Amino acid sequence: MKQQIPFSKEISLAFENDPPGQWLSVLPKGCIRLSSGYPAPALVPSEEIKSAVVQLLSEEGDLPLQYIGSPRVPKLKEMIKERLAGRDVVVAEDELLVTAGACQGIDLIARVMLDKDAVVAIEAPTYMEALEVFQNYTDHFISVPVDEQGLQTERFAELLSNRKEQGLPLPRILYTIPTSQNPTGTTMSLERRKHLLLLAEEYGFFILEDDAYGELGFAKEPRLLKAMDKQDRVLHIGSFSKVVAPGMRIGWVAGPAELITTLGWFKKDIGHPFTQSTLAAFLEGSDFDKRLVSLSSTYQSKCMAMLSALKDFLPPSVSWYVPEGGYFVWVKVPGANTTDLLPEALNAGVSFVPGKYFFLNQEEGNEYLRLSFSYASKEEIVKGVQLLGEVVALDFRKDT
């Protein structure tokens, strides 16, 4: 628990030590970005958002620029509620909080539900920003492995049962990205979803369902954990970052009213009326379902290009999960240290994120790397994977 040390050197050093975002923002010119978890430039509706702002400010004048007053702020909340209802998650007004991105939602939940003695269960690997958030509050973690069916609930059940037997504290929350997970791209099966909900009930923990990629599936969307939840054990976190624009920073948390009220109490950036009313104006003027279908199809086609290039250009010992949606392909390069591989890849003209950043115990990630098919064009993806293949092949030769 680091937050109680004013001016903590430890925190500053941790920050300076190993900032994955930093070298990603200074990529060599012309480098193909298979590292960025960003939407493709062409898929960010900047023209439509420009029109939305013009319409918004022409119609409402100063209202969206004041603290409160824009009718589109409650309207956005209503739109989120309606979209959730269409996915079998029916929430009341006081069960939904609009946040400045999904990450703020995760942080607020951590802020309210964790203390230095709390145990947090996480997927291994998991979203690195979430891991950073939880590490601000506690040092106690349970890592549960993920495979092509998502979180290994049988393994989790074993871990929980062992802890109970040994009298060790049980987790207060489990953080999961059940659909098109970051970084593995895999989706939790229906059976495991059911099992997980039973475990939550049996062992008394809450499930943070991070659904950032849920609407970007290539096939039929699996049922949301929140939609299957009969015990108010699921806190559902959503975001417009992957389906509209990350720079607007708009997400939400849906959960029990009492928790949502409390999260609001700790949300001290007040509201974000300008961006929220802009997003509402954008959504009014767009067929969002159609947008999602088009995005999913575009990303699927880019994903297929990446998978096909991986088959063509990577040595046969290299393996990966076949994603069912989202932004990422998780690649295993047996025997490699992907952190050492990165400078060579950058030098060759392609970027990726080394696997270690997605694990609490970073060494577990040494053989892995995350490729993103969201940002680069299809042509760049193929070229980038080819370059990566050359770097990996060179590395293999060095070792033998």
Added chain:
Amino acid sequence: MKQQIPFSKEISLAFENDPPGQWLSVLPKGCIRLSSGYPAPALVPSEEIKSAVVQLLSEEGDLPLQYIGSPRVPKLKEMIKERLAGRDVVVAEDELLVTAGACQGIDLIARVMLDKDAVVAIEAPTYMEALEVFQNYTDHFISVPVDEQGLQTERFAELLSNRKEQGLPLPRILYTIPTSQNPTGTTMSLERRKHLLLLAEEYGFFILEDDAYGELGFAKEPRLLKAMDKQDRVLHIGSFSKVVAPGMRIGWVAGPAELITTLGWFKKDIGHPFTQSTLAAFLEGSDFDKRLVSLSSTYQSKCMAMLSALKDFLPPSVSWYVPEGGYFVWVKVPGANTTDLLPEALNAGVSFVPGKYFFLNQEEGNEYLRLSFSYASKEEIVKGVQLLGEVVALDFRKDT
């Protein structure tokens, strides 16, 4: 310390119990808003911001809508640094954090510097949102009275010295709005500023200088505490809410590099590239110094109208401080309970904020109310004060 109680009923109840914002947002139609701490609609540059967004997105495309990439995000930071330098506060890149409004800055500082045992010194009265932030972290406060010269540093020195003698813990931070304070409108004298800095050194606390109204003074601006600070004891908090638009939610914290790095580590809404680059585009196209001069002069003229109406329409026993800037006039109605007065005022067609919300010990605020001259027009201000005068006179007659 409330944050360690998951699902705390206490927090939810505190929130539901007494939300000043709530009744302000449902004012009776036609009610003159002397409660709102908002800029006047005509002073919010909505047309210019519209043009700025059009220019921004035409020039940069998707960049401001991605997580990172807009060149205007670092440019905004540079502009803030330059403006601060013009006010004798020279900060390096790593000594400045751009935040989602001043309130987020206060919250981040509290998050990093406070724990449940920490003592916080506050002005009495003070900004209610700040009070709420600190109460999320600790129950230990020292209230220091404010008068027409600002924070009473002699009184503060006594309180500190007594605590030291008695072996009581000394404050970790003092929160002050030294210039055009919210709610009193008064400005700390130069002598008291010097005295306060000496006290910070002697007793080892940090000063949070909230400068939300500093650039809206009617006369020459007093020296910033941060500009006089030789010991790195001042954390300077600024905002564009009062001088551009509150709904954009942009502020900053300037302080020692190590603290700023740590604040950034806990700032989990990531950045706000869309609003920050929009603001930068707006500032590029505007003469900001000219804007400040014009704003100050408009607010001064509205303030004079309010003071003159107070003289004309309020009973002679009612008194107030003469503000030197900012948004507010702090009015004392001897013998009144301003919370009880409010429904009558709303009924008559004018709103204000009862004094109790600005005090830790709310009873201290019973005889006070805060009027804002920022939002209403001059004509509304005069009419509103007249209505208030009638309500107060009626209340006086009831009592006798």
